[in-house]
Amino acid sequence: MDALMLSRLQFAAATMFHFIFVPLTLGLSVLIASMETAYVRTGKDIYQRMAKFWGKIFLVNFALGVVTGITLEFQFGTNWAGYSAYVGDIFGSLLAIEATAAFFLESTFIGVWHFGWNKLSPKAHCIAAWCVAGASNLSAIWIIIANGFMQDPQGFVLRNGRAELENFADVVLNPFAWYQFFHVIPAAMLLGGFFIMGVSAWHLLRKNEEEFFGKSFRMAAAVALVFSIVTAIEGHAHGNHMSLVQPAKLAAMESHWKTQKGAPLYLLLVPGETGNALEALPIPGALSFLAYNDFNAEVVGLNDIPEDERPPIVLTFLSFRIMVGLGTLFPLLAGFGWLMRKRIQQYPLYLKVLPWVIPLPYVAIFAGWTLAEVGRQPWIVYGLMRTSDAVSRVTTAQVGFSMVTMCVIYTLLGVAGIWLMTNIARKGPAVLDEK
């Protein structure tokens, strides 16, 4: 394996691992801040206990998210020097803005939040919680704007042998980035919702702290329901826009080979890297409609995309289906929980299933990012720079060393972290009384 493929795998491993923790940080931080707000408004201790208990899990998760994020910023320099030199003028500034405008706030106030229970008034402490929640989501905005530039570069001009900034507003207001942002954030909220629902269901089934977990469950169910619907609807709009600017990704995720008007959607399709092994049960015009909201629209097929500009097809195709399949399941699951929220304990089967649902939003989010990033290949910046031109002049041995070390450390930390979170979750709020 060469340094390029290793670097790609390493970056994929590093981002995926980082993104186990980020969505829960985004979603849970808002939920915890809302619990603290409820505490400040009503003065009821139970809300404070809720914030503290979910906060304990949050802190373990947050620590893993932060430390795994540090490597990402530096990997652009270590492994992707060609990329950094070519688009650093734009991409680098977005990362720097993220650090100064958001990450500082988040990291300072997580310390304040953690250590401030006895030092700050409830109101001030609640503000600290919102600073953490707001800053994490603000941080996501800048990272996604940076990713949006890689997906559909805007606001630049090629000059002095690199992409230079021409119009900052175009970079920041890039529609691709904002479609992505409003897809990713609701997905993180839905994940936070299902996380709390799953843990609460486990305790409700055991009739443990029913008031505590009943309240947590109801709050989480409402959040999961609203945001699973928002994610799905927004995802469709995001897909429409993507179809316009990234025809190769569209063709790959549908494994669509022949350019045609009124393209059908095959209910049964076995994709391949050089053509489909099976196409059956077509719905006429459905693909054109899904992509462009028009049954007659022309959809470019992979046959008309040069072979060296096609993304990996099977992986892109499958990730899309996993994401959409799970995305359809979530509103149904959350909807049931919300409708039956007052007598949810009469549905033990549902409560038994919910803890097993916790991993599913993660799977959906991973599939979504795989679609976004693998589907963008062979471009690191769509249509502008190839991934193969972006890699550093480093040796296979160097990347191999860091890849192996990173995977070992991450795996150990990940296992320990998830085990710790599970432990806290199982103990329930009783964990707050331990010294």
Add this chain to the structure above:
Amino acid sequence: METMNYTFLQAIWFVLWGLLWAVYFILDGFDLGVGTLMPFLARNEQEKRVMYNATGPFWDGNEVWLIAAGGVTFAAFPYAYAQMFSGLYVPLMLLLFALIIRGVSFEFRSKVDNENWKRTWDFCQIAGSFLPALLLGVAFANIFRGLPLDETGFNTATIIGLLNPYGLAGGLMFVLMFVMHGALWLAIRATGDLKTRSENLAVKLWPIQVVATVLFLAFTALETQLFGNYFLYPFLLVILALPVGGLVLMRTWMGARKWWLAWGASAAYIGGVAAFGLGGIFPAIIPSNPNPGNSLTIMNSASSPLTLKIMLGVALVFVPLVIGYQFWAYRTFAHPVGESDIHY
């Protein structure tokens, strides 16, 4: 006129770039120092926990200065960022891994009541504090000395090449600086016996630091071109007032048992060492040695004027804001660690 403005912008960014690294050294310096000192100062579980909590509320916010320094290198001097980070690949990865295991140790250690579990995370805390201090010193000493860059700016240094005597001396200098800074921080935040031991350690370290500084300066004169700028523009020697003044005042205030002030003097010393080094390499960001013609400078690696201008606006708004709320956080939590402050 246009070019002059551009050069001026680049110079401003060089200063800001240096400032961010200096602030990072000052802030993360003391918590890395405290972590390094753990096996030497903590005599029992209670003292270990005090040491963890002495830096607990701050380390995360401190580390972001590293992210910001890295981000600003990327944004303002992308070409230097690309060459610096890919060229220092192995030491940088080691630094990151060390910081990762240290960061997690804070959160994980207290969660399970088991001797082996705690010992594991103590090891991560100690190694994850000592290694970054050492590696940062090695990296920056090598930058001061100049890296072997070819005509495309590609860095051909190997890890063995980086571990040259001057690089290692830089590593030891950084460890010493951070340990001193950490001992003074413990003199502020610890109580009782641990406080006394930290104070005594700081007092004992001081003469070593003075001798080490003088030797390192002499070594620098032999090994680097760092003094060139200072011979050319002697008024720049004013910068030396920071490290020298810092050293003198550190001792004065330690004698007067004013630990906050002594810590501040140590911060000035660290900032001064960074400023002296960076003032010496200007206008290079990564000087090339032995071919100065291949150096990466503020001129050949900067971003476009538009990016530099926008980033300047961002920095002028947000950096004071960050300093403001971090200052508030320090004021809220920097009292001696009491029973109610033991969270880890």
